Each structure stands twice: as structure tokens, then as C-alpha cells.
Amino acid sequence: MQHKKGAPLRSDAQRNRERILDVALAELTRCADAPLSTIARKAGVGQGTFYRNFPNREALVLEIYRHEMQQVADSAAHLLGTLPPEQALRAWMDRLAAFAMTKAGLADAIRLVTGAPGGPAKPSPTPVASAAEVLLRANEEAGTIRAGVTADDFLLAIAGLWQLDPHVDWQPRATRLLNLVMDGLRTGAPGR
DSSP states (O other): OOTTTOOOHHHHHHHHHHHHHHHHHHHHHTTOOOOHHHHHHHHHHHHHHHHHHHHHHHHHHHHHHHHHHHHHHHHHHHHHSSSHHHHHHHHHHHHHHHHHHHHHHHHHHHHHHHTTTOOOOEEEEEEHHHHHHHHHHHHHHHHHHHHTTHHHHHHHHHHHGGGGTTTOOOOOHHHHEEEEHHHHHTTTTTOO
């Protein structure tokens, strides 16, 4: 029986789906054309379960990208609920950097599925932009950053993250880059 789009999954089906996504992320990051049968086997699911969730490679790769992007976006609200706005923004930037490095590892797989003529389009970063907007507005209201910075401004300012090599020790460089962006956001803040 085919799963209806939008219908909630049973808990065991949800666990299977999440396990497939976790294994697929690791395997496709290692090798962009990893066999789907290997992913299913390592996830501990049968071919039927695998293809019921992901009918083809394109669906799997795009869902990994969407899933990872949504997790980054969702973390913004959690961070704002547990940290002061300025610390929440900076912690979220670190989470975004980790996502950028994961995405870099998946870049070949994403290019393979979205680069084919008539293939699916790469998902837009809307959830991440929306989360950035929430964090920026919370900081603006707290007086910790300058007024008027948009999510588009912010994403352009941190675009250097996507230039880092995920196969080397990227974290010190990402930290330095993100600290520079934070310093720029703080300049002219009314609370400073």
C-alpha cells in the first residue's frame, strides 16, 4: 500500500524512514552514486520498504537535503527558547556551518539528481531564510544587532561557508568567519 502524501506515518514506518535518511546521508556523502540497495541493507530495511519511502534516487537525495535544511531551521526556535537572542543567533550560525559542510559532502549527489535535463529542481532555502529572519528580529528587538539586517543580507554575508573544504579542519575557519559576521551585525547596535 502506497503512503498517502501528508498522512502521518506509523511510528515504526517513521523510524524506518529516519534510519534510511541517516544511512543515506552518510553513504551519499561518501559516494554520490552509492547503490540504493546498499543504503537499504545498511538501514536494515527491505527493498519494498525502501522504495515505498523513496521511489528513486532523486526523491531520496532531495529529501535528505530538505530534511537537513528543516532541522537547521527548526533549531532556531529551540535556541531562542533556551538562550539569549545574541547567543542563540551565534549558536545557530554554528549549526548552519555544520549543515553547509554536510551539504558540501552531498553536493555531488545533489548535482547528479538536479543537473539532469528535466530533472527535479533543487529545493529552495526558504526554511533556513525564515529561521534567520526570526533570529535577526529577536536580536534587533533586544538591541544586540544593528537594525534593518534582512535574512537575504545575512545569508549573503555568510555565503563564504559554502566555500570551505569539508574534507579539512573547516571548523576554526568557519568560527573565524562567523565571528566576523557577528562583529559586523553588532556594529551600530543600539544596545552596545
